[in-house]
Amino acid sequence: MDHRSRRLAPVGTVGGVSLDPPSAGSPSSAGEHPLAALIAAAAAGRFPRPDGGWHRVPPWRPGLEAIFSFTAHAVFAVAPDITDHRLASLGADGFGGAHDPRLITALAGPDGWIDVLDMLMAGRGTGAPSRLVDRPDLTGHRRARFAARIRDHPRVLGYPGAERSALAIISGGIAGLTELSFELEPGRRGQGGGAGLVADALAVVPAGQLVVAAVAPGNAASVRALLSAGFVPLGSLQLFRRSG
Secondary structure (H helix, E strand, O other): OOEOOOEOOOOOOOOEOOOOOOOOOOOOOOOEOHHHHHHHHHHOOOOOOOOOOEEEEOOOEOOEEEEEEEOOEEEEEOOOOOOHHHHHHOOOOOOOHHHOHHHHHHHHOOOOEEOOOEEEEEEEOOOOOOOOEEOHHHOOOHHHHHHHHHOEEEEEEEOOOOOOOOEEEEEEOHHHOEEEEEEOOHHHOOOOHHHHHHHHHHHHOOOOOEEEEEEOOOOHHHHHHHHHOOOEEEEEEEEEEOOO
16 A cells, blocks of 8 residues: 555556556556556556655466555555565665665564665667577576566577587566567677677567566666666665565
8 A cells, every 4th residue: 555644545466568558656457467568657657656665466477575665655466464564664665665674674573585676777679670589509508597486487698509508587576567678798798799788688589578677787788788778767676585
């Protein structure tokens, strides 16, 4: 539910996302995760109201929870046993309190897993001819293994030829949206190859379809590659799994 100075109505259900998102704050359509609709609306320029508050939605994947921040508004994708009172007592707000390290540490517990604080970015598929092919031989890559642990149906792509190890992974990720992660070979970095890899990955996705990416702000090379390929920043997110 929304948390400003008062409580508002609770939010919705779990599922996929349409290509024609509602306005931020509009009800989710049947089968659509409310966070997916919110992200899609933000990608279209319709952000949550910057009210300093927060609201909650259900997790989209069992055992995986997350905290999102947009400009002056936060969203908690957490299970019902994490109560509103507990979130408020830990200092949750839309002005940075949601990403206080003490808050997520308390939620995850002493033996929980906390991912890095990422920038949430959004782009669009182009449906253009792509140079990428399926590369099942790269599924053992650490980035592909990570995607398999937290996302659904990861498709591992790369350039033809065993001598190339660059990869792009397209998965069912955040809130059921299409999510892209990628990595370029170290010897090919700094030459525009990252932006080319992202563009080639977007070509695999139907034209106009929303694609999200989560990237650490300190990873300037990947941020620049995504920006060059047309991605725009929407906010921030941090994933976690609770201990036990």
